[in-house]
Amino acid sequence: MKPSKLYSNRPAEFVAIEFEPELNVVLAEIRLPENRDRDTHNLGKTTLGRLLDFGFLAGRDAKFFLFKHLDRFEEFVFFLEIELLDRSYVTVRRSVAEASKIAFKKHAARHQDFSTLPDLEWDHVDVPFARAKELLDSLLDWRALKPWHYRKGLGYFLRSQEDFRNVFQLRKFANLHADWKPFLAHILGFDAELITQHYEKENELKEAEQKATTIRQELGGEIEDAGKIDGLLLLKRQEVARKQELLDAFDFRSQDKADTKQLVDQVDARIAALNQRRYSLTQNRKKIIASLEEDQILFNPEDASELFREAGVLFSGQIKRDFQQLISFNKAITDERRGYLVEERAEIDAELKTINTELNTLGKRRSEMLAFLSSTDSFAKYKHLSGELVTLRADIESLARQREFVHRLQQLRTDIRTLSEEKMHLQAAIEADVETKNADDESLFSRIRLFFNEIVEDVIDQKALLSVVVNQYGHLDFRAELLDDAGNATSADRGFSYKKLLCIAFDLALLRAHLDEAFPRFAFHDGVFESLDDRKKENLLAVIRRYTALGIQSIITLIDSDLPPRENEDRVFDETEVIIVLHDEGDRGRLFKMGAW
Incomplete structure (x- = not known):
């Protein structure tokens, strides 16, 4: 349930760290004046959390410092001793060179050194x-996390600096919300199975909708009505049967009769109608062209002025001016009329083009039908009918494929409606569960939110609210907010120092609420006092001590400049609480007794 010891096969370069069951302090002392204003010191206080994660079997990452600097760490083998629920211990051996091959040994006594133990003596x-x-999951036996793996929530208890940016969403939870929200809901006391099912149903619904969209694209705007397709198939098959009978009987009289009727009733009638329409359009087009050519004003006011002057009539400019106004008025009307005429001519040209295309098609069809009717060669007619039969069967095959798509589309629409209804029922169940747990003062979530507020209030004398709500999509939204005196959320939690405090409060509240269960009982917090004023540091330290007294192991790292001040050279921590002191006076002051990398 708690880390007990961390050591390696190279003690000269990595000194063994023995953890106490309660408070453990990793203190970094900045002794050189030139380093006091630096933001980072590379002494290794943050690295300790990463090594603990490595011992808890974190996956291999090329960016992880052990693998990124393999030339320095390839010879290292690390050993993590962990206290279990029954007060026995298990030691996990993991090398850097062969990080995917792990060894385990269970034992009764704490703070053992198995760095030289032969393989035969490992379990x-x-x-x-x-x-x-x-195997480690079964040994830890954190049953309160089930059905999730022990590593799922480990980040809440091994907080790195990157994990202080969000109270709920850890750095490793950068992927889909469906991957971590059900787990978080579970450890907060909500029905995670409902939330998991809701995400699964949502994914099924999205897949069905995507498939339906794909089918509609494949249909390409063709018929989506299965009834209409079935009707067309019926007619096409009937026509195939009729033509097949003719071919089988080698008797084309009924086909001649049918073609004659089609030629007269449909083809010739359509050709005549189109010719009549083409004639009408052609006449209209000629009139429009003539109107466009005639729309010119031939009157010249200058010539008229000269004519009146020679005739001895007083002109005085008035008549000329009136004629110019008249011409301008006529020109405006003429321009507007020309626009309408040009637009109408374009429409006529487009329709004539369509008519000519259709007439060409009908003319070809008419010629083929006449050739068939006038032909006395039965084999030629047989060949012609066979071609039509092939075309009909191709049409039937195409319609049959189209019908399959349409039937599939109809089935998907039914599935979508069913999935939508099931998703709505799950959302209603989630809302009911959240409402019930929020209203129940004895629920796990209510206890967590009370502990959370108590921690924050003890540190900064300000209330804090932990809340869970269901958004419009049926997903859970987790919130941690500071409240003003009126109970309204403030923006204070947006600062990094207060955001870190909310993270620490959440982790500790979570651990305390699960003390009676098989659940982790330790928390690692890096840079715990950074950016807090001295009084708040004292308050937070008091909270941490109170929680360690409850049985929660706390591992904190800090720089000596972040220590709250003391009078009369009193120490902030007991000697037994400081498990390792790091400093900047050479390589021996680092976590790894070697140069920085």
């Missing part, structure tokens, strides 16, 4: 990585 050796995680 399990060279266990493959996936199997090793399952």
Whole structure:
């Protein structure tokens, strides 16, 4: 349930760290004046959390410092001793060179050194990585996390600096919400199965909708009515049967009769109608062209002025001016009329083009039908009918494929309606569950939110609210907010120092609420006092001590400049609480007794 010891096969370069059951302080002292204003010091206080995660079998990441600087760490083998629920211990051995081969040994006494223990004396050796995680999961036996794996929520209890940016969404939870929200809901006391089912149903619904969209695209705007397709298939098949009978009987009289009727009733009638329409359009087009050519004003006011002057009539400019106004008025009307005429001519040209195309098609069809009717060669007619039969059967095959698509589309629409209804029922169930747990003062979530507020209020004398709501999509939204005196949310939690405090409060409240269950009982918090004023540091330290007294192991890291001040050279921490002191006076002050990387 708690880390007990971390050591390696190279003690000269990595000194063993023995953890106490309660408070453990990793103190970094900045002794050189030139380093006091630096933001980072690379002493290793943050690295300790990463090593603990490595011992808890974190997956291999090329960016992880052990693998990124393999030339420095390839020879290292790390050992993590963990206290279990029954007060026994298990030691996990993991090398850097063969990080996917793990060894385990259970033992009764704490703070052992198995760095030189032969393989024969280990309980399990060279266990493959996936199997090793399952084995460690069973040894830890954190039943309160089930059905999730022990590593799922480990980030809440091994908070790195990157994990202080969001109270709920850890850095490793950067992927889909469906991957972490059900787990978080579970450890907060909500019905995670409902939430998991809702995400699954949502995914099924999205897949069905995507398939329906794909089918509509494949249909390409063709008929989506299965009834209409079935009707067309019926007619096409009837026509195929009739033509097949003619071919089988080698008797084309009924086909001649049918073609004659079609030629007279349909083809010739349509050709005549189109010719009449083409004639009418052609006449209208000629009139429009003539109107466009005639729309010119031939009157010249200058010539008229000269004519009146020679005739001795007083002109005085008035008549000329009136004629110019008249011409301008006529020109405006003429321009507007020309626009309408040009537009009408374009429409006529487009319709004539369509008519000519259709007439060409009908003319070809008429010629083929006449050739068939006038032909006395039965084999030629047989060949012609056979071609039509092939075309009809191709049409039937195309319609049959189209019908399959349409039937599939109809089935998908039914599935979509069913999935939508099921999703709505799940959302209603989630809302009911959240409402019930919120209203129940004895629920796990109510206890967590009370502990959370108590921690924050003890540290900064301000109330804090932990809340869970269901949004419009049926998903849970988790919120951690500071409240003003009127109970309204403030923006104070947006600052990094207060955001870190909310994260620490959440982790501790979570651990305390699960003290009676098989649940982790430790928390690692990096840079715990950064950016807090001295009084708030004292308050937070008091909270941490109170929680360690309850049985929660706390591992905190800090820089000496972040320590709250003391009078008379009193120490902030007891000597037993400070498990390691780091400093900047050479390589021996680092976590790894070697140069920075």
